[in-house]
Amino acid sequence: MPRVLIIEDDMELREMIKTSLIRRKYTVLEAENGKEALSHFKPSTTDLVVTDLIMPEEDGLKVIMKLRELKPALKIIAISGGGKAGPGGYLNLAKALGANAVLSKPFSINDLILKIEELLALEQQN
Amino acid sequence: MKDKKDLLRDDKQHKVLSDEHEISESIINHSRSMISVINRNYIYEKANLTFCNAHNITPDQIVGRSLSDIWGTLTFCEFIKKNIDLCFSGETVKYEASFETPGYGRRYFEVTFRPLSVSSKEITHLIAETFDIEESKRRELEIKDKEEELRTFETKLPIGIVRCSPDGQIIHANKAFLDIMDCYNAYSIRKTNLKSFYLQPDLFDIHCEQLLEKHSVTLGRVSMKDCEGNEISCRISGYLSFDETGTLPILDFVVEDATRELMLENRLIQAHKLETIGALAGGIAHDFNNILTTISGYSELLMEDLPPDSDTSEKVGRIQSAVLRAKSIINQILTFSRQFEQEKIAVSVAEVLKETLDFIKSSIPSNIEVQSNILQNDIKVLADPTQLFRVFINLMTNAIQAMEEKGGILSVKMELVEGKLLQHQINKNIVADEYVLMIFKDTGKGMEPAILGRIFEPFFTTREVGQGTGLGLAVTYGIISEMEGEILVSSKRDEGSEFYVYLPVSRNDKQIESFKGIRKKILFIAGNKHESRMLSMALENTGYDLLYISDRQGFARSVSNTGDLPELIIYMTDSKLVKPEDFLIIFQQAKIYTPCVIITNQSYSIFEEKLLNSGIVKQHLIKPVSLKEIRNAIQLSIIKLD
Numbered sequence: 001m002p003r004v005l006i007i008e009d010d011m012e013l014r015e016m017i018k019t020s021l022i023r024r025k026y027t028v029l030e031a032e033n034g035k036e037a038l039s040h041f042k043p044s045t046t047d048l049v050v051t052d053l054i055m056p057e058e059d060g061l062k063v064i065m066k067l068r069e070l071k072p073a074l075k076i077i078a079i080s081g082g083g084k085a086g087p088g089g090y091l092n093l094a095k096a097l098g099a100n101a102v103l104s105k106p107f108s109i110n111d112l113i114l115k116i117e118e119l120l121a122l123e124q125q126n
Numbered sequence: 127m128k129d130k131k132d133l134l135r136d137d138k139q140h141k142v143l144s145d146e147h148e149i150s151e152s153i154i155n156h157s158r159s160m161i162s163v164i165n166r167n168y169i170y171e172k173a174n175l176t177f178c179n180a181h182n183i184t185p186d187q188i189v190g191r192s193l194s195d196i197w198g199t200l201t202f203c204e205f206i207k208k209n210i211d212l213c214f215s216g217e218t219v220k221y222e223a224s225f226e227t228p229g230y231g232r233r234y235f236e237v238t239f240r241p242l243s244v245s246s247k248e249i250t251h252l253i254a255e256t257f258d259i260e261e262s263k264r265r266e267l268e269i270k271d272k273e274e275e276l277r278t279f280e281t282k283l284p285i286g287i288v289r290c291s292p293d294g295q296i297i298h299a300n301k302a303f304l305d306i307m308d309c310y311n312a313y314s315i316r317k318t319n320l321k322s323f324y325l326q327p328d329l330f331d332i333h334c335e336q337l338l339e340k341h342s343v344t345l346g347r348v349s350m351k352d353c354e355g356n357e358i359s360c361r362i363s364g365y366l367s368f369d370e371t372g373t374l375p376i377l378d379f380v381v382e383d384a385t386r387e388l389m390l391e392n393r394l395i396q397a398h399k400l401e402t403i404g405a406l407a408g409g410i411a412h413d414f415n416n417i418l419t420t421i422s423g424y425s426e427l428l429m430e431d432l433p434p435d436s437d438t439s440e441k442v443g444r445i446q447s448a449v450l451r452a453k454s455i456i457n458q459i460l461t462f463s464r465q466f467e468q469e470k471i472a473v474s475v476a477e478v479l480k481e482t483l484d485f486i487k488s489s490i491p492s493n494i495e496v497q498s499n500i501l502q503n504d505i506k507v508l509a510d511p512t513q514l515f516r517v518f519i520n521l522m523t524n525a526i527q528a529m530e531e532k533g534g535i536l537s538v539k540m541e542l543v544e545g546k547l548l549q550h551q552i553n554k555n556i557v558a559d560e561y562v563l564m565i566f567k568d569t570g571k572g573m574e575p576a577i578l579g580r581i582f583e584p585f586f587t588t589r590e591v592g593q594g595t596g597l598g599l600a601v602t603y604g605i606i607s608e609m610e611g612e613i614l615v616s617s618k619r620d621e622g623s624e625f626y627v628y629l630p631v632s633r634n635d636k637q638i639e640s641f642k643g644i645r646k647k648i649l650f651i652a653g654n655k656h657e658s659r660m661l662s663m664a665l666e667n668t669g670y671d672l673l674y675i676s677d678r679q680g681f682a683r684s685v686s687n688t689g690d691l692p693e694l695i696i697y698m699t700d701s702k703l704v705k706p707e708d709f710l711i712i713f714q715q716a717k718i719y720t721p722c723v724i725i726t727n728q729s730y731s732i733f734e735e736k737l738l739n740s741g742i743v744k745q746h747l748i749k750p751v752s753l754k755e756i757r758n759a760i761q762l763s764i765i766k767l768d
Contacts, residue, residue, distance in 0.1 A: 010416040016423040023427070054412065081415025089467035104758065106418035106453050108745075109426045111762050 034058025081105030404463030493533025528570025558630030
């Protein structure tokens with residue numbers, strides 16, 4: 001089954017995403033912030049990353065850039081609940097930096113799962 | 127026969143006389159005045175040395191010369207003759223004149239003609255004495271010039287100067303004071319008491335006391351009212367002086383108009399306050415979005431676990447609805463704090479404004495009249511048209527509510543203004559050379575200054591609890607600020623309010639390239655035609671073809687033609703064209719799987735709830751929705767697997 005890494009500092013939210021993904025038979029890895037995610041990241045065993053953007057330690061935008069360097073084919077979904085950085089906001093920046101999809105909080109978990117499925121299906125086709 | 131002694135005495139007497147004569151002659155000759163004796167024929171019979179020197183002639187030469195000969199016929203006839211004639215009638219004549227003599231050039235003189243009777247009582251001669259007053263005249267003129275200069279200075283100075291008696295009675299006021307007080311009658315102001323301009327007259331007494339005690343006092347900013355009754359703010363300093371006798375005190379005041387300064391200061395304080403609230407609210411909103419995602423996620427998981435149509439699943443559905451309502455409020459707070467991403471396109475302001483006016487007019491009470499003056503169609507601004515629509519709706523709805531009880535006139539104007547003008551008004555850097563200004567004016571109940579200063583704060587409302595969220599103007603402020611525009615307000619209790627919205631004009635004429643790919647067909651059932659036009663404006667050039675449904679039958683036809691099904695259906699549940707109960711029935715009868723985006727109001731009916739729980743709804747949005755939200759919903763609904 002595909003392996004998904006969730007990077008989110010809100011513990012309850014991370015737990016909810018994890019529960020939903022495990023229910024759909026995904027293997028889930030978790031990280032509390034960007035720094036933790038980058039130190040444990042293994043390109044060969046991670047297929048997709050769901051990352052928050054505003055986090056303590058390394059923020060989500062830097063994480064996206066570094067993950068892209070480590071594994072160019074990695075699928076990344078950025079999630080964020082507001083905050084503004086430059087024109088268009090964090091999510092647009094995330095997209096510009098290489099996120100394959102973005103979702104603004106609060107989102108429906110089913111929408112997130114559909115996005116994950118869509119991106120992983122694309123990868124399988126390739 | 128005189129004896130020798132007599133002769134000697136005569137001789138001696140003669141000698142004394144001649145000495146006295148010589149002394150007198152000498153005094154007269156060396157007088158600083160020109161002195162002459164003139165007979166009735168205007169002929170000089172005698173003149174002193176000063177006179178002769180002035181005319182470069184000897185005393186012998188002057189005798190027998192006429193005045194017109196010496197002064198010229200013109201001067202003689204015009205100035206001298208009448209005075210001489212007056213003198214011969216018995217009066218002493220005195221006058222000042224400037225004239226030229228060969229010896230001294232042109233100078234100012236004081237001339238005196240004195241009648242002279244030598245032997246008889248008849249006036250046979252006159253003595254003319256001409257005294258050089260050039261120096262004193264020059265000094266006098268200098269003082270006059272200085273006075274004039276000071277008067278001009280005082281008149282032109284943009285600072286009000288007013289002099290009062292100790293009880294406040296105005297003795298003198300300069301032009302600037304009259305201007306500040308909006309007073310056009312310089313005379314009537316002298317009958318006024320300075321105290322009557324004070325908003326709090328008691329304060330004037332305190333000021334006077336301070337002045338009498340300290341002689342020179344900076345009294346600070348004072349609220350005053352001008353002759354028209356308008357409230358103004360003035361910075362006042364006072365000085366104590368005394369009249370010529372040195373006993374009666376006089377109060378001099380310097381009055382500066384500080385109304386604009388106060389307005390700018392208040393704006394700055396307000397902007398800082400709103401920024402602080404915004405940052406705080408934005409921070410809270412961010413955390414709440416995390417919490418809401420968790421709540422909505424778990425309720426979705428719960429939903430999967432529960433049998434459909436069960437009591438419990440209905441309750442979980444309500445949790446999800448509550449999450450959406452919370453999301454809508456948070457989005458509004460984020461919009462206020464400028465942390466909500468806006469998708470901007472070049473929009474014609476006039477088009478959106480006209481659309482809003484049409485919308486408003488359809489629901490306006492009959493005691494309110496709408497006047498509008500919107501001309502330029504080609505002025506474009508960078509905006510999300512749905513947000514701009516919201517701004518206009520909010521301002522017009524507020525205006526109408528302010529006039530609800532007594533009725534009135536809502537006037538909407540639109541004009542172009544230079545950026546420099548706005549810059550002067552707000553004392554702030556501006557982003558564009560040109561702004562489009564929209565003025566929304568009502569004749570409603572108006573606002574007190576204390577309320578006026580808080581209207582843009584989120585959750586500030588003067589309405590009763592439960593009537594409106596208090597977010598309308600906060601959101602309006604946020605949207606306009608995000609567009610780098612400005613919103614200014616002026617209001618007067620019982621007279622009405624005026625809102626000025628300035629938006630930078632977009633001069634980027636480059637057209638957005640139209641979409642070239644395969645266009646996706648979206649079926650759109652809007653609440654009203656204005657909203658649908660807004661949305662079509664927003665979704666232009668994005669690759670979607672919007673297909674509008676005008677009635678129930680039309681909707682049924684569009685979803686039954688399986689050969690040409692839409693990719694997506696966007697349905698606003700407050701549509702009068704297709705009711706929620708009909709929508710569900712038609713959709714289910716058609717047996718299609720087209721994803722639906724449902725847009726509802728904050729609260730909804732049982733039919734709407736049934737529709738939301740039916741499983742056909744892909745995305746549920748709550749009004750007001752932004753262009754960004756709609757695009758996101760469309761993208762999330764149309765999943766591409768190819």
